[in-house]
Amino acid sequence: xxxxxxxxxxxxxxxxxxxxxxxxxxxxxxxxxxxxxxxxxxxxxxxxxxxxxxxxxxxxxxxxxxxxxxxxxxxxxxxxxxxxxxxxxxxxxxxxxxxxxxxxxxxxxxxxxxxxxxxxxxxxxxxxxxxxxxxxxxxxxxxxxxxxxxxxxxxxxxxxxxxxxxxxxxxxxxxxxxxxxxxxxxxxxxxxxxxxxxxxxxxxxxxxxxxxxxxxxxxxxxxxxxxxxxxxxxxxxxxxxxxxxxx
Numbered sequence: 001x002x003x004x005x006x007x008x009x010x011x012x013x014x015x016x017x018x019x020x021x022x023x024x025x026x027x028x029x030x031x032x033x034x035x036x037x038x039x040x041x042x043x044x045x046x047x048x049x050x051x052x053x054x055x056x057x058x059x060x061x062x063x064x065x066x067x068x069x070x071x072x073x074x075x076x077x078x079x080x081x082x083x084x085x086x087x088x089x090x091x092x093x094x095x096x097x098x099x100x101x102x103x104x105x106x107x108x109x110x111x112x113x114x115x116x117x118x119x120x121x122x123x124x125x126x127x128x129x130x131x132x133x134x135x136x137x138x139x140x141x142x143x144x145x146x147x148x149x150x151x152x153x154x155x156x157x158x159x160x161x162x163x164x165x166x167x168x169x170x171x172x173x174x175x176x177x178x179x180x181x182x183x184x185x186x187x188x189x190x191x192x193x194x195x196x197x198x199x200x201x202x203x204x205x206x207x208x209x210x211x212x213x214x215x216x217x218x219x220x221x222x223x224x225x226x227x228x229x230x231x232x233x234x235x236x237x238x239x240x241x242x243x244x245x246x247x
Contacts, residue, residue, distance in 0.1 A: 017033040046130045050243045052118040054138065057232045057239075059115040060147075066228040070110035071221050077105035085207040092192045099193060103177065106168055106210075109161045111154035112225055114147040136242055145233055150224045157220050160213050167206045171196045 019051045081101035087094045119140065129157055131137040173194045176182040196203060239245065 026212060042130050043110070045127070046132060047243055047245075049118060049122060050136075050239055051245055052138050054236055054239055056115040057236050060112075060232045061229060061236070063115070064112055064225055064232065067110045067112045068221055068225050068229065070108075071217050073142070074105050074108070074110070075214055075217050075221070078210055078217075078231065081105060082207060082211060082214070085204075086210075089196050089198065089203065094192045095196065096188050098196070099172065099176070099188065102168060102172065103174075106164060109158060111157055111220075112150055112228070113154070114150070116144070116147060119144050133242065134237070139235060139238065143231065146228055146231060152230055153220055153224050157216055160209075160216055163210050164206070164213055167202065167209060171198065171202055171206060187229075199208060199243065 030197070078101075084094060084098055084101070087097075089095055089098065122140070123132075128137065128140075131140065176193060182189055182193065
């Protein structure tokens, strides 16, 4: 019996080239589509970071305003306290003024801490690369450097404040404010206050420290906090414009 095998048509060179081209186009289009999808994902994530950073900046402006007001009040109070520097502390009226100013202005301090959650996330995750616009990335890095500088000055401010408290404890008897015969609802009564333990010029040293601290606080406000407030406000406006963010 004779067996007939089906004829298989051989593909021409053009057909092989066409198939190869189709495969190449399919792979290329898939690659392009993936790149487009990744691009849109990254731009969406970049925008989310910017929106979050703007929220952090708004927190910073509120915090800076609060600290500036509080610290200017402290500067004013310390200035009044310094008027006692050359008064006779043997007089009970002067000691009462001293205790009044001390409790009001030497037991509270205010330093600024930035809400840097978004900045820290950008750095820890390596997502700084998502900030596509170089001038925006530069602005974020500049702000990060500024708040680290303020943090350093704030630490110096707090350390000096603690030193004053320590020196104050050596001179005074603050337990009088826990004694109803001396005070009533934190108001000093007419009973004479204990004398200050002013030995070896400790009182004058304290007043010198208070003067220094007033100057430190002024510099902290004028050269750090006030400038940073303007920087934060400007950066909010800049980022809203760059990313068309409202609110």
